[in-house]
Amino acid sequence: MRRTRVLATALTAVSLVLALGACSSGSDDAAGAGGSATGGSDLGLVTGGTLTVATEGTYRPFSYHEDGSGTLVGYDVEVAQAVGAKLGLKVAFEETQWDAIFAGLDAGRFDTIANQVSITDERKAKYLFSAPYTTSHGVVIVKDGDTSITSFADLQGKTTAQSLTSNWYQLAQESGAKVEPVEGWAQAVALLEQGRIDATINDSLTYLDYVKEHGPSGLAVAATTDDSSQSAFVVGKKRQALATAIDGALADLAADGTLAALSEKYFGEDVSK
Amino acid sequence: MDWDLFSASFWPILREGVRGTIPLALASFAIGLVLALGIALLRLSATPVLSWLGRAYVSVIRGTPLLVQLFVVFYGMPSVGIVIDPWPSAIIAFSLNVGGYAAEVIRAAILSVPTGQWEAAYTIGMPRAKALRRIVLPQAARVSVPPLSNTFISLVKDTSLASLILVTEAFRQAQNIAAFSSEFMLLYVEAALVYWLMCTVLSIGQDRLERRLERYV
Numbered sequence: 001m002r003r004t005r006v007l008a009t010a011l012t013a014v015s016l017v018l019a020l021g022a023c024s025s026g027s028d029d030a031a032g033a034g035g036s037a038t039g040g041s042d043l044g045l046v047t048g049g050t051l052t053v054a055t056e057g058t059y060r061p062f063s064y065h066e067d068g069s070g071t072l073v074g075y076d077v078e079v080a081q082a083v084g085a086k087l088g089l090k091v092a093f094e095e096t097q098w099d100a101i102f103a104g105l106d107a108g109r110f111d112t113i114a115n116q117v118s119i120t121d122e123r124k125a126k127y128l129f130s131a132p133y134t135t136s137h138g139v140v141i142v143k144d145g146d147t148s149i150t151s152f153a154d155l156q157g158k159t160t161a162q163s164l165t166s167n168w169y170q171l172a173q174e175s176g177a178k179v180e181p182v183e184g185w186a187q188a189v190a191l192l193e194q195g196r197i198d199a200t201i202n203d204s205l206t207y208l209d210y211v212k213e214h215g216p217s218g219l220a221v222a223a224t225t226d227d228s229s230q231s232a233f234v235v236g237k238k239r240q241a242l243a244t245a246i247d248g249a250l251a252d253l254a255a256d257g258t259l260a261a262l263s264e265k266y267f268g269e270d271v272s273k
Numbered sequence: 274m275d276w277d278l279f280s281a282s283f284w285p286i287l288r289e290g291v292r293g294t295i296p297l298a299l300a301s302f303a304i305g306l307v308l309a310l311g312i313a314l315l316r317l318s319a320t321p322v323l324s325w326l327g328r329a330y331v332s333v334i335r336g337t338p339l340l341v342q343l344f345v346v347f348y349g350m351p352s353v354g355i356v357i358d359p360w361p362s363a364i365i366a367f368s369l370n371v372g373g374y375a376a377e378v379i380r381a382a383i384l385s386v387p388t389g390q391w392e393a394a395y396t397i398g399m400p401r402a403k404a405l406r407r408i409v410l411p412q413a414a415r416v417s418v419p420p421l422s423n424t425f426i427s428l429v430k431d432t433s434l435a436s437l438i439l440v441t442e443a444f445r446q447a448q449n450i451a452a453f454s455s456e457f458m459l460l461y462v463e464a465a466l467v468y469w470l471m472c473t474v475l476s477i478g479q480d481r482l483e484r485r486l487e488r489y490v
Binding site: 099102103106107122123126161164165169180181182183187190194195196 | 348351356436437439445448449451452455457458461
């Protein structure tokens with residue numbers, strides 16, 4: 001009796017997983033069909049004629065709302081709009097929490113992500129990347145005056161806060177830190193300022209922008225990565241045509257100076273190469 | 274389907290469910306029930322100020338999202354100098370929340386006890402407090418078990434929100450594994466199964482409790 005019940009539960013579980021799996025692969029086909037309606041016919045877009053781009057909308061200065069509640073702006077947002085314009089596509093943004101962003105891409109909810117997605121080997125195994133449009137360094141941010149952390153090695157045994165799916169999470173773990181997962185930069189900084197964590201690792205550009213916005217923030221850079229990281233648009237593994245198209249648009253935007261100009265506008269220097 | 278990953282991650286998720294989710298739900302529910310009884314009595318009070326207080330509490334709790342309540346306790350309080358650790362923060366937010374919902378259940382259950390029961394208690398000389406404790410509440414308890422179980426089952430699932438304020442429970446464990454394996458679909462479904470399993474076990478407990486309380490009919 002007990003055995004049958006266990007078996008029945010297991011079978012229910014299996015069929016549920018299979019059914020959901022079938023749904024996710026089904027949405028890829030649906031996306032392909034939708035794309036053939038209008039422009040970008042061979043790109044397999046989620047919505048024909050429109051490049052659907054996922055972004056956080058809370059990540060200054062890459063993707064955020066003007067004055068907090070105005071239109072969606074930012075470096076990544078404007079680069080994505082410029083890419084869409086080059087491809088003759090409308091651009092629709094889907095604002096999603098970072099930790100759900102790859103799950104959404106897997107599920108075929110959007111065509112690409114414009115949110116400073118760093119190019120890593122792990123991600124390359126699962127997704128396609130366009131040419132990079134940002135180059136930056138990672139920095140360890142601590143409370144001003146904290147002299148116990150001056151390098152990545154000092155993170156051993158310390159507590160940091162990172163987004164679960166970010167490459168900074170892995171870097172923090174590799175450095176021996178105890179990592180608290182958070183939704184994004186805003187929560188990480190809040191925890192640091194409240195003294196609940198010792199440090200957080202993020203992009204140097206994010207930190208510089210935060211200081212620019214908040215004035216003397218009581219935070220300081222304790223260490224910087226040697227190697228730089230590059231960010232690019234990311235698309236699903238089966239969307240080679242879309243990745244190639246974005247590459248072409250980015251090359252045009254680099255050649256006509258658009259990328260350099262956008263980069264200058266948000267960072268005061270060219271970070272697009 | 275990556276069966277190896279599925280089976281390798283099932284126990285870690287269930288373990289955090291047993292160590293994180295269930296204690297969190299039980300502690301919050303216990304505190305929430307005490308709070309709820311107080312709020313229900315406030316609402317039933319003949320004194321306008323007290324009944325208004327109870328009404329305001331229920332309105333605020335039911336009118337605001339649980340996630341916002343969690344964030345106010347955890348991320349908001351530090352701005353006025355009160356820094357509370359993740360676990361106590363979660364228990365505070367969840368018990369305040371349960372307090373609001375369960376208060377309405379308890380109030381309705383008390384009202385469902387026929388007025389004659391009160392009158393009978395008064396006739397034999399019981400004061401109001403004693404009549405409540407000895408005559409009315411035991412009868413109200415029986416009536417309120419099914420809806421309160423419902424509140425509890427909801428709470429078990431709502432605790433997944435605690436993953437957003439650094440509390441380790443079943444869903445956060447699933448997110449951890451998903452982040453490293455990039456198998457989001459698989460791990461989310463697996464987390465769903467674990468919650469389902471926990472809720473099923475708890476429902477069996479509810480059935481038993483209901484049958485026990487039938488004796489008082």
